[in-house]
Amino acid sequence: MTAAALSSPPGGGLLARLPAVRGRYSEGYELAKVTWFRVGGPAEVLFKPEDADDLAAFLAGTPDDVPVTVIGVGSNLLVRDGGVPGVVVRLGRAFAGIEVRDNLLHVGGAALDVNIAQAARDAGLGGLEFLCGIPGTLGGALRMNAGAYGREIRDVLVSATAVDRSGRLHSLTAEQMGLTYRHCAIPHDWLFTGAVLRGEKADTAAISARMDEIRTSREDSQPVRSRTGGSTFANPVGAKAWELIDRAGCRGLLRGGAQVSEKHCNFLINTGDATAADLEDLGEDVRRRVRETSGVELRWEIRRIGLRAATPPSAGDV
Incomplete structure (x- = not known):
């Protein structure tokens, strides 16, 4: 099927069962073009919400029997050849903001990990250099407690926000996240929309040098x-x-x-x-x-x- 932008669903098929949104529905969206493996079948419907309120309204208005799956940039993802039934949610620019206040970074769930590391460096905040070696988004990093080069998300996490399957927003402390090695205790159908991360004042040149070391190590050891x-x-x-x-x-x-x-x-x-x-x-x-x-x-x-x-x-x- 050809992808089609909609503000409200037409009569027929899954789209007819979905709520009107301000974002974009795309029917039969080929997920292979957005995953790093470049394989896999289509999403029955792809949804890109306009903002957090649009996402919450979509979740609240979507029938419980419709599967909802969230993806990031597809870096640690394998989409099977038969495609994904239901709705695949992909967060866009509205969820990719990064704001630095004092020693804290307020980050959207769709922000790239490497961009977070760079923003911390530019603000003279250390401790987040490891993120430049993780090819993904903050949402994915929270979901699996991503880590590399001796550090993990739980080492820098202050709090996170997530929307549950009914559209309710939750504010979670680092302790409530239940982060262990490559594991998060939050229900799998909750969607992470952002987090607050903590950095430590450090010399910008030293931060840049560490990031360069990580990039070189990654390129030397990984395909x-x-x-x-x-x-x-x-x-x-x-x-x-x-x-x-x-x-x-x-x-x-x-x-x-x-x-x-x-x-x-x-x-x-x-x-x-x-x-x-x-x-x-x-x-x-x-x-x-x-x-x-x-x-x-x-x-x-x-x-x-x-x-x-x-x-x-x-x-x-x-």
């Missing part, structure tokens, strides 16, 4: 120029996922157009013609081989959404 989805599996307790994968003989392993990176074997790569099924099945093959060689059950860090091709839609599959 950043490839179509990838970031780190595939979370590190098990007391071990590193890439070492277990390497010992299982998976470096360079192929399945269709998908490959385990030769450069960093905790990354999967779309070599050019991979399907989402190629990538997911390759990941499952890696998990099986690691389990057989080390007894360790790797946990997916990449978020997988939607239906496999030729699978009947079911809200429970999203």
Whole structure:
């Protein structure tokens, strides 16, 4: 179907069941073009809210049986080939603001992690340099307690705001978030709209130098120029996922157009013609081989959404 901008739904299909909005509905939106893997099927409907009030009104007016899935910039995401039933929400510019007040950064949920790090540097605030090594948005970082280079979101988080499935706004303290390694205790159907992060006064030159170190390290050790989805599996307790994968003989392993990176074997790569099924099945093959060689059950860090091709839609599959 061709994407169509709407202020209110026409008669027919899922759009007819959705509330009128000030933002934009797009029917049959091809999600492959906004994910880093560049694979996957369409969203039944994509919704880009005009602002936080528009988002809350949409959630409050959407029937409970309609699946709602939120995505960021698609950096740590695998959309299955059968597409995503229901509504996929993607936050835009209205949610990407960054404002510095004293030692605090008031940040929108759609703000890029690298932009947050840069804003902190420009304000002479240290402690957030690690964010320049995380390719995603604040919302995704909150959802998985993202971290890199020795720090995590929980180390700098003061509070967060989220909208629940009924459209109610919640203000959450860092303690209420229940952040542990690559985990957040907040219900999965809540959408993060912003947060307050804390920095520490530091020398701007030193902050810039640390950010340069992180960028260089990332480019030297990760396949950043490839179509990838970031780190595939979370590190098990007391071990590193890439070492277990390497010992299982998976470096360079192929399945269709998908490959385990030769450069960093905790990354999967779309070599050019991979399907989402190629990538997911390759990941499952890696998990099986690691389990057989080390007894360790790797946990997916990449978020997988939607239906496999030729699978009947079911809200429970999203």
